[in-house]
Amino acid sequence: MLKRFTVKNYKNFKDSICIDFEKIAGYQYNKDCLTDDLLSKILIYGRNATGKTNLGRALLDIRFMLIQNFFYMNHREGVFLNADSTEDFATFSYAFQFDRKELIYQYTRFSDFELRDEKLMIDGALIFQCDFAKKSYDFCNLEGIYAETANVERYLEALQKRREEDEMAEFILPFLRWLINNIALENDSILLRLTDYVRKMQMITANNGNAMTFYLSRVQDSFFKSLEKEKNLDDLEEFLNQMGVACKLKLKEMPDGQKELYFAHKKLVPFFENISSGTLALVNLYRQIVSKGWDISLLYLDEFDAFYHYEMAKNVVQYFKKRYPRCQLIMTSHNTNLMTTRQMRPDCLFILSTSGKLTSLCDATSRELREGHNLEKMYISGEFASYE
Amino acid sequence: MNNYQQEERQRRQNLLIVEGNHEKDRLFWLIFRCFPEIDINVDDIWIYGTNIYLLYEDIQKEYGDTWAESGDDIDLPFVISRKQHSAYLRYKEDFTNIILIFDYERHDGNFSEENSKDAKILCGRS
Numbered sequence: 272m273l274k275r276f277t278v279k280n281y282k283n284f285k286d287s288i289c290i291d292f293e294k295i296a297g298y299q300y301n302k303d304c305l306t307d308d309l310l311s312k313i314l315i316y317g318r319n320a321t322g323k324t325n326l327g328r329a330l331l332d333i334r335f336m337l338i339q340n341f342f343y344m345n346h347r348e349g350v351f352l353n354a355d356s357t358e359d360f361a362t363f364s365y366a367f368q369f370d371r372k373e374l375i376y377q378y379t380r381f382s383d384f385e386l387r388d389e390k391l392m393i394d395g396a397l398i399f400q401c402d403f404a405k406k407s408y409d410f411c412n413l414e415g416i417y418a419e420t421a422n423v424e425r426y427l428e429a430l431q432k433r434r435e436e437d438e439m440a441e442f443i444l445p446f447l448r449w450l451i452n453n454i455a456l457e458n459d460s461i462l463l464r465l466t467d468y469v470r471k472m473q474m475i476t477a478n479n480g481n482a483m484t485f486y487l488s489r490v491q492d493s494f495f496k497s498l499e500k501e502k503n504l505d506d507l508e509e510f511l512n513q514m515g516v517a518c519k520l521k522l523k524e525m526p527d528g529q530k531e532l533y534f535a536h537k538k539l540v541p542f543f544e545n546i547s548s549g550t551l552a553l554v555n556l557y558r559q560i561v562s563k564g565w566d567i568s569l570l571y572l573d574e575f576d577a578f579y580h581y582e583m584a585k586n587v588v589q590y591f592k593k594r595y596p597r598c599q600l601i602m603t604s605h606n607t608n609l610m611t612t613r614q615m616r617p618d619c620l621f622i623l624s625t626s627g628k629l630t631s632l633c634d635a636t637s638r639e640l641r642e643g644h645n646l647e648k649m650y651i652s653g654e655f656a657s658y659e
Numbered sequence: 660m661n662n663y664q665q666e667e668r669q670r671r672q673n674l675l676i677v678e679g680n681h682e683k684d685r686l687f688w689l690i691f692r693c694f695p696e697i698d699i700n701v702d703d704i705w706i707y708g709t710n711i712y713l714l715y716e717d718i719q720k721e722y723g724d725t726w727a728e729s730g731d732d733i734d735l736p737f738v739i740s741r742k743q744h745s746a747y748l749r750y751k752e753d754f755t756n757i758i759l760i761f762d763y764e765r766h767d768g769n770f771s772e773e774n775s776k777d778a779k780i781l782c783g784r785s
Binding site: 506509510512513514561582586589590594613638639641642643644645648649652 | 665729733
């Protein structure tokens with residue numbers, strides 16, 4: 272699991288910002304917000320444009336380093352470096368805990384595309400360090416991850432060759448990625464644990480697209496095909512009903528053989544042409560996460576409840592706590608109704624300030640926050656205002 | 660199939676917190692018979708089982724000594740339900756009205772002008 276994440280000089284985070292999952296206070300309630308002595312269900316508040324979405328993008332950056340297709344690296348959003356900083360690189364640092372081992376992976380980048388350096392440490396011992404800007408490489412302790420057979424010369428040659436010949440000269444393949452893909456790792460290798468974790472990281476932003484976009488994209492999506500099985504359609508219907516959308520669904524075959532989804536009333540009502548924004552957001556969440564049935568290591572739900580009734584938002588949080596107890600779930604929201612000890616704890620509720628500082632509610636006041644406190648009212652009345 | 664079942668939340672209830680069995684079994688039983696239009700379920704009459712000064716102490720335990728001055732939003736259903744049946748906590752937000760019926764009991768050893776004043780503040784907020 273992820274213990275700590277730090278980023279600096281990335282988008283609106285000029286200074287270092289850290290999510291410390293180890294920082295647990297001694298609350299004896301809502302322990303389902305913790306997993307393996309780490310915070311695992313976090314809710315972040317913050318005024319508009321404080322960087323809640325950017326924090327999610329930063330957190331998921333490691334996917335681009337280790338997993339994602341390089342093609343997507345060229346298609347990422349917005350300015351990469353902080354616009355007020357004089358530093359020309361952004362710093363990312365991830366500290367993981369796998370069994371009893373601590374793995375720290377740090378890297379800096381000049382841009383979305385251009386890696387400056389990277390470093391891997393396990394239990395405080397340096398495994399390797401590559402400074403691509405200075406062309407200085409230290410593969411001092413590859414035996415520490417049972418990778419001493421790795422032919423690092425080939426990696427360096429390939430790096431040099433790419434610099435000389437490739438039109439994507441500025442792109443640098445991270446050594447860690449090369450290592451994972453080019454050596455035979457033991458089944459219990461910590462690097463495989465890392466890859467598995469990173470592969471299962473996901474981010475979902477509020478669905479700003481309209482229903483028609485969703486409708487048109489359905490053709491390529493196996494999800495819509497899967498609804499042709501009655502049990503899958505029933506499952507979607509049950510999910511919507513339990514989250515707070517009372518409806519009945521029906522699939523009907525058209526004369527051309529294509530199947531269309533409808534709300535079942537006395538007359539059938541076409542689903543996508545008539546779906547509400549809230550229901551669409553909920554279906555989107557179902558399609559991307561729930562219907563997949565696989566485990567998720569870390570899920571960043573950005574303004575997930577922007578279109579939800581407050582009870583639906585509570586239901587969704589409750590569902591994720593129950594269904595994904597080991598998932599590190601980070602939600603952002605403006606819905607202060609969720610700022611409650613009924614579902615969360617003050618050490619799992621955070622405020623992201625306009626200056627890019629992340630502070631838990633229990634650290635944002637000198638008062639001792641107790642289970643009976645009305646956190647929402649305290650937040651609105653300004654108890655934590657100096658951290659906003 | 661997944662289990663999407665959610666804990667059902669009861670809303671739009673009225674809560675009556677009384678001192679003892681007598682108030683529930685006799686007094687309010689009779690009042691409800693006489694005025695059936697009063698919309699309070701008999702299960703939502705909670706017997707606190709002791710007097711207002713001990714309730715005062717329970718509030719102090721949860722919110723600290725300065726609860727009255729600090730303007731804390733006191734959640735009485737939470738304070739009482741945690742003490743009486745901690746496995747099923749109830750919260751202020753589930754009730755539209757909370758009515759407290761207690762004797763003044765000036766003779767009680769826990770009475771003081773200070774806590775009497777705070778108790779009035781509490782009644783004003785509930």
